Amino acid sequence: MADERLVPTVCPYCALGCGFYIKINEGGPMIEYMLDHPTNEGSLCAKGNASMEIINHPDRLRHPLKKTEAGWSRISWDEALATVAGKIGETVRDHGPDALGFLGSAKSTNEENYLFQKMARTLGSKNVDCCARRCHSPTIPAFKRALGASCMTNPISDLANSDCIFVIGSNFAENHPIVARWALRAKDRGAKIVVADPRITPTTWHADLHLQIKLGTDVALLNGMMNVIIDEGLWDRKFVADRTVGFEALVDKVAGYTPDKVSGIIGSTPEAIVRAARIYAGSDSSAIVYSMGITQHSHGTNNVTACADLALLTGQLGRSGAGLYPLRGQNNVQGACDMGVLADFYPGSVSVHDPRAVQLIEEAWGTGPLPMGMGMTAETMPVAAASGNLRFLYIIGEDLVNSDSSSSRGRRELESLDFMVVQDIFMTDTAEMADLVLPAAAWAEKEGTFTSSERRVQWSPKALDPPGEARSDLSTILDLARLLGLDFDYAGPEEVLAEIGRVVPSYAGISMARAEERGGVIWPCPFQDHPGTPILHQEGFTAPGGKARIVPVDYLPPAEEATLDYPLLLTTGREALHHNAGSMTRRSFSLMKRAPELFVEMNPLDADRWSIIADDLVEVETRRGAAWARARVTTRQEEGVIFMPFHFPETNMLTSDVIDPEARIPEFKVAACRIGSMKGVI
Numbered sequence: 001m002a003d004e005r006l007v008p009t010v011c012p013y014c015a016l017g018c019g020f021y022i023k024i025n026e027g028g029p030m031i032e033y034m035l036d037h038p039t040n041e042g043s044l045c046a047k048g049n050a051s052m053e054i055i056n057h058p059d060r061l062r063h064p065l066k067k068t069e070a071g072w073s074r075i076s077w078d079e080a081l082a083t084v085a086g087k088i089g090e091t092v093r094d095h096g097p098d099a100l101g102f103l104g105s106a107k108s109t110n111e112e113n114y115l116f117q118k119m120a121r122t123l124g125s126k127n128v129d130c131c132a133r134r135c136h137s138p139t140i141p142a143f144k145r146a147l148g149a150s151c152m153t154n155p156i157s158d159l160a161n162s163d164c165i166f167v168i169g170s171n172f173a174e175n176h177p178i179v180a181r182w183a184l185r186a187k188d189r190g191a192k193i194v195v196a197d198p199r200i201t202p203t204t205w206h207a208d209l210h211l212q213i214k215l216g217t218d219v220a221l222l223n224g225m226m227n228v229i230i231d232e233g234l235w236d237r238k239f240v241a242d243r244t245v246g247f248e249a250l251v252d253k254v255a256g257y258t259p260d261k262v263s264g265i266i267g268s269t270p271e272a273i274v275r276a277a278r279i280y281a282g283s284d285s286s287a288i289v290y291s292m293g294i295t296q297h298s299h300g301t302n303n304v305t306a307c308a309d310l311a312l313l314t315g316q317l318g319r320s321g322a323g324l325y326p327l328r329g330q331n332n333v334q335g336a337c338d339m340g341v342l343a344d345f346y347p348g349s350v351s352v353h354d355p356r357a358v359q360l361i362e363e364a365w366g367t368g369p370l371p372m373g374m375g376m377t378a379e380t381m382p383v384a385a386a387s388g389n390l391r392f393l394y395i396i397g398e399d400l401v402n403s404d405s406s407s408s409r410g411r412r413e414l415e416s417l418d419f420m421v422v423q424d425i426f427m428t429d430t431a432e433m434a435d436l437v438l439p440a441a442a443w444a445e446k447e448g449t450f451t452s453s454e455r456r457v458q459w460s461p462k463a464l465d466p467p468g469e470a471r472s473d474l475s476t477i478l479d480l481a482r483l484l485g486l487d488f489d490y491a492g493p494e495e496v497l498a499e500i501g502r503v504v505p506s507y508a509g510i511s512m513a514r515a516e517e518r519g520g521v522i523w524p525c526p527f528q529d530h531p532g533t534p535i536l537h538q539e540g541f542t543a544p545g546g547k548a549r550i551v552p553v554d555y556l557p558p559a560e561e562a563t564l565d566y567p568l569l570l571t572t573g574r575e576a577l578h579h580n581a582g583s584m585t586r587r588s589f590s591l592m593k594r595a596p597e598l599f600v601e602m603n604p605l606d607a608d609r610w611s612i613i614a615d616d617l618v619e620v621e622t623r624r625g626a627a628w629a630r631a632r633v634t635t636r637q638e639e640g641v642i643f644m645p646f647h648f649p650e651t652n653m654l655t656s657d658v659i660d661p662e663a664r665i666p667e668f669k670v671a672a673c674r675i676g677s678m679k680g681v682i
């Protein structure tokens with residue numbers, strides 16, 4: 001065909017950064033596989049394959065909209081931006097900059113995220129955060145303390161070189177399917193896969209050993225494994241002596257976690273604990289892969305710390321096939337964190353409590369003093385709205401009211417705001433609550449870089465025009481900042497990336513040209529000709545003294561336990577065919593056809609006890625509220641625990657708002673609940 005074009009792009013869904021081409025011709029955009037992409041080698045999962053359905057969707061937001069008594073009214077961009085700038089000015093004048101809140105998007109590019117937090121902080125607000133708060137926020141402090149760097153240590157493809165893959169709290173077969181490809185290559189070579197997960201999932205199907213542990217008991221399991229490893233002399237003496245501190249305290253701590261004792265806590269046999277320990281410590285190179293089953297707990301930071309302790313004790317770090325893999329969630333959540341869209345970090349993981357480092361950013365930006373200290377988080381902003389401390393909220397690309405825990409409370413709280421503006425590609429439930437809605441271009445309709453879970457920074461060029469008057473997040477932020485009188489003089493994302501390189505040392509060598517190469521560059525890339533750093537911690541650690549820190553932690557039970565009134569535990573998570581709060585995948589025709597409604601999985605014994613049969617509509621009730629879901633009766637679920645995905649709005653009306661004290665992540669994975677059924681409802 002005459003003017004057919006192939007434009008490379010990066011998948012907009014999960015954090016694996018899979019590459020593909022958008023084929024543009026008269027028939028509309030289509031997917032063409034990118035066989036030479038280093039992460040996915042041409043493969044895409046169901047969501048990636050359906051991503052074009054978002055681009056052309058009739059529901060896309062096309063014009064700025066203002067809420068009026070009569071409903072949504074279309075306004076011009078000039079009016080919309082002048083309104084937002086006016087509200088920011090009023091709020092600062094009447095209540096000070098800390099009454100402003102900014103929630104950035106892990107779906108936006110690095111350049112967009114960088115400018116968003118720069119705008120917020122230059123205005124004097126420290127309230128900047130993103131969905132990482134509800135995702136890997138425990139990984140950040142735990143890894144910073146233990147290793148000095150809060151990210152995945154090895155590339156995804158390196159899993160193929162592992163001899164043991166210990167998966168704890170990750171269902172990668174459904175949620176990071178491209179990881180499964182590399183893990184299965186390792187298995188083909190004879191590697192062992194050990195999975196610790198309370199549920200039977202498509203990931204546990206691949207396991208040589210599945211420890212079906214009780215919810216929230218991971219620290220007990222990990223301490224139990226370390227007890228065995230120390231007892232049997234399987235730890236790495238040289239690595240521990242040369243490269244770590246804190247070993248003696250760990251020995252004392254885990255001494256009490258004998259396999260017999262741990263077995264009583266986690267519900268797996270002592271023999272399984274011993275076997276898992278021997279496989280992990282005894283293999284030449286073992287990787288730990290974890291995700292939300294570890295982080296989304298009131299003790300999430302302790303859970304991550306115990307994972308790092310296990311890797312450090314056995315020297316399973318700093319080389320091919322070993323490593324720690326916190327599988328990140330959204331397509332650019334790693335980038336949003338690198339860019340400082342976090343209440344506790346400026347760009348480049350600079351702590352908001354470190355005056356010397358923040359001063360360097362002030363110098364780079366040429367601003368006056370920047371705000372110091374912890375800002376409000378995605379979880380505390382709604383609470384502050386209710387108490388009157390937060391007056392204005394700007395949300396880019398997050399469906400907060402459906403993705404936050406205990407969502408009915410969150411909705412009520414957000415109603416107290418003076419003004420809320422939401423910038424999204426669709427009219428989400430969160431956008432419905434706003435005073436003003438700004439239409440955004442989707443990933444393929446703009447250009448810039450995305451950073452995947454393996455720290456791979458890739459340039460994604462513009463392939464298509466956005467619908468109607470929708471604009472990139474970048475151009476909206478730039479125009480707004482200029483209206484606010486800020487000196488945001490950038491010609492486009494390339495120039496923003498150049499500034500990022502001056503502020504974030506690990507991005508210093510990443511230019512647009514480097515990021516445009518197939519597979520981009522893996523940071524740290526500290527100077528122009530640097531090849532990038534796929535494997536971290538090969539020589540030293542960036543933690544103080546160059547040594548990693550082993551930090552012993554104790555097992556603590558989840559905040560909610562089953563009671564007489566709420567005799568079951570509800571755990572929430574994902575299924576393969578939907579994404580997060582669902583505003584994108586619930587609009588995807590092909591995915592909805594295969595996964596049309598909310599379900600609740602329960603063990604046949606529990607179903608019997610409550611007289612429920614498959615396909616009944618079940619009412620699930622927690623202390624926060626009640627919701628209906630279709631029953632799936634299955635032995636994938638152990639007795640006493642039920643599972644719901646959170647891709648439909650109802651689920652988060654039920655979840656707990658107890659948070660981890662350090663990372664402030666809600667305990668999405670455990671809530672006491674009760675169930676009842678409604679017979680005969682189709």
Ligand SMILES: Nc1nc2c(c(=O)[nH]1)N[C@H]1C(S)=C(S)[C@@H](COP(=O)(O)OP(=O)(O)OC[C@H]3O[C@@H](n4cnc5c(=O)[nH]c(N)nc54)[C@H](O)[C@@H]3O)O[C@H]1N2
Binds near residue numbers: 135214293330
């Ligand atoms: N299909 C799909 N893919 C996605 C997403 C999606 O919504 N849909 N979202 C993306 C995002 S943002 C993220 S963060 C990732 C998340 O990816 P995952 O972390 O894989 O997702 P979850 O289903 O939340 O939880 C993973 C597993 O943790 C287990 N688990 C629950 N509680 C515990 C526990 O106490 N201990 C242990 N050991 N395991 C437990 C669950 O049974 C589940 O199998 O996925 C990304 N990819």
Ligand SMILES: Nc1nc2c(c(=O)[nH]1)N[C@H]1C(S)=C(S)[C@@H](COP(=O)(O)OP(=O)(O)OC[C@H]3O[C@@H](n4cnc5c(=O)[nH]c(N)nc54)[C@H](O)[C@@H]3O)O[C@H]1N2
Binds near residue numbers: 132136425443572582
């Ligand atoms: N019960 C329960 N709740 C959970 C979890 C759980 O396991 N259980 N997991 C938590 C986790 S890990 C996460 S990461 C959060 C996710 O929480 P959210 O970040 O709220 O999740 P999404 O639904 O992916 O929202 C992304 C939004 O960005 C919009 N968007 C897409 N591309 C663009 C763009 O280029 N520009 C703009 N402006 N908008 C865009 C989409 O339309 C969508 O509305 O949910 C958390 N909530």
Ligand code: SF4
Binds near residue numbers: 045046048175
């Ligand atoms: S694995 Fe993730 S990045 Fe790859 S195609 Fe699926 S959703 Fe997209």
Ligand SMILES: [Mo]
Binds near residue numbers: 134135136328330
């Ligand atoms: Mo996530």
